[in-house]
Amino acid sequence: MSETGRAGAHERGRWAAPLRVPEFRAILAAHGISLLGGAVAQVALGVLVYTGTGSPLLTALVFAVGLLPSLLTATLVSAVADRFPPRRVLVGCQLVSGVVVAALAVPGLPAAGALLLVFVLGAAGSVFVGVRAAVLPEVLSAEVFPLGRGLLRVVANALQILGYLLGGAVLAVFSPATALLVDAAAFAVAALLLRRTADRPPAVGRAVGVLRRSWSGVRESLRDRRLRALLALLWLPPACAVVPEAVAVVYAAENGIGTAGLGLLLTGTLVGAVLGELAVGRWPGDSARLVTPMLLLVALPLLGFLARPGVVVAALLLVASGAGLGCAIGVDRLLLAAVAPELRGRVLAMATTLPIAAQGLAIAAAGALAEVLPAHLVVAAAGVPVLLVLGTVGGRAAAVR
Structure with missing residues (x-):
C-alpha cells in the first residue's frame, strides 16, 4: 500500500x-x-x-x-x-x-x-x-x-x-x-x-x-459461523429497509398522499442512509459497538407503521430507519478482522453484491404481500426480520471483536 x-x-x-x-x-x-x-x-x-x-x-x-x-x-x-x-x-x-x-x-x-x-x-x-x-x-x-x-x-x-x-x-x-x-x-x-x-x-x-474457486468461497464462508453472521448483517437490513420504497406508491394511494408526499416516501430511507453513514464515520469510538443499537434503529421505526402514520411522520420514520443502515461501517470493520486473507477477496465480493440481490428479492416479496395486505402492514412486517437476525446472529458477530 x-x-x-x-x-x-x-x-x-x-x-x-x-x-x-x-x-x-x-x-x-x-x-x-x-x-x-x-x-x-x-x-x-x-x-x-x-x-x-x-x-x-x-x-x-x-x-x-x-x-x-x-x-x-x-x-x-x-x-x-x-x-x-x-x-x-x-x-x-x-x-x-x-x-x-x-x-x-x-x-x-x-x-x-x-x-x-x-x-x-x-x-x-x-x-x-x-x-x-x-x-x-x-x-x-x-x-x-x-x-x-x-x-x-x-x-x-x-x-x-x-x-x-x-x-x-x-x-x-x-x-x-x-x-x-x-x-x-x-x-x-x-x-x-x-x-x-x-x-x-x-x-x-x-x-x-473461476466457478470452482467462487463456489468454494461460498462454502467456506457458510461453514464459518462468524462469517455467516456478519454477511447476514450486511444483506438483511438493507433488504428490509427497501420495502417501504417498494410499496410507497400503494401506501400513498391507500392514505390519500399526493405526488409530493410520495417523493418523501421514496427518498426517506436513502436520505437516512446517507446521514447514518456520515454520522458513524465521524464517531470517535469503535464503530463496531454501534452495530446493535443501529440495527434496532433500522427495525423499530418500521414497526411504527402499524399506526398508519401520515406523510410527515412516515417520512421521518423512514429517515430514522435508513439512518440505522450506518451499522454497515461497524460490520465492515468486524468482517475484515474475521476473514482469512486467502478468502478475503471472495467474501468482500459477496458482501457487496449480495445486498443488491437481496433488495431485488425483497422488492418482489413486498409487492406480492401488498396484493393481500395493506401497505402499512407490509412496511411494519419488514422490521421483524431485522429483530430476528439481531437476536440470533448479533452475539456471534459481536464475538469477532
Whole structure:
C-alpha cells in the first residue's frame, strides 16, 4: 500500500482519511460517474420501453432485471478478482457497460432485446462492484477500509436520488436515445479514470477455475459461523429497509398522499442512509459497538407503521430507519478482522453484491404481500426480520471483536 494510505490509518473515524489516497479518489470518481450515468440510463430506458410498448410490466422489468445478476455474481463469479488482474476487470466492466447502453439507444430495438441488454448491463455492474470491493483492502489500510466502503455507499445513495431527478431533467431536454448515448460516454470516462489505479497481478494462476474457486468461497464462508453472521448483517437490513420504497406508491394511494408526499416516501430511507453513514464515520469510538443499537434503529421505526402514520411522520420514520443502515461501517470493520486473507477477496465480493440481490428479492416479496395486505402492514412486517437476525446472529458477530 502507498505511504499516503498508511498515513491515513491514524485518522480513524474521519471521512478525510480515504480521500487522501489518490487511488481511492480515482475509484470513487469512477464509481460516482458510472452510478449517475446508470441512474439516468435507467430512467431514459424506462421511458423508451414504455413509449414503445405501452406495457407497465415491461417498464417495471427494466428496473428489476438489472438486479438479478447480483445473485449470480455473488455466488458463481466472486473469484474474478482473484483470477484476473483487477484493473483490467474494472476498466473492462465500464467499457462493456458503455457499449451496452449505446446499443440500447438503437432505434426499433425489441423489448426482449432491451431486457437482455439490461441483464448484461446489470451483470457488468455486479462484477464491477464485486471486484472493486475485493481490491479495496489493497488500496486502504485496515483502519480506513470501513470508511472507504461507507463513502462508496454514501455516494451511491446520494447519486441514486440525484440520478432520478437528473434523469427527468435530461429527458425534458433530450430524447431518451440521446440521453443513453451521453450515459455511454460517462462509462467511457469512468474507464479512463480507473486506468489510474494500480495494475495488480491476480492472486491465483490460470489453472484455478473461476466457478470452482467462487463456489468454494461460498462454502467456506457458510461453514464459518462468524462469517455467516456478519454477511447476514450486511444483506438483511438493507433488504428490509427497501420495502417501504417498494410499496410507497400503494401506501400513498391507500392514505390519500399526493405526488409530493410520495417523493418523501421514496427518498426517506436513502436520505437516512446517507446521514447514518456520515454520522458513524465521524464517531470517535469503535464503530463496531454501534452495530446493535443501529440495527434496532433500522427495525423499530418500521414497526411504527402499524399506526398508519401520515406523510410527515412516515417520512421521518423512514429517515430514522435508513439512518440505522450506518451499522454497515461497524460490520465492515468486524468482517475484515474475521476473514482469512486467502478468502478475503471472495467474501468482500459477496458482501457487496449480495445486498443488491437481496433488495431485488425483497422488492418482489413486498409487492406480492401488498396484493393481500395493506401497505402499512407490509412496511411494519419488514422490521421483524431485522429483530430476528439481531437476536440470533448479533452475539456471534459481536464475538469477532
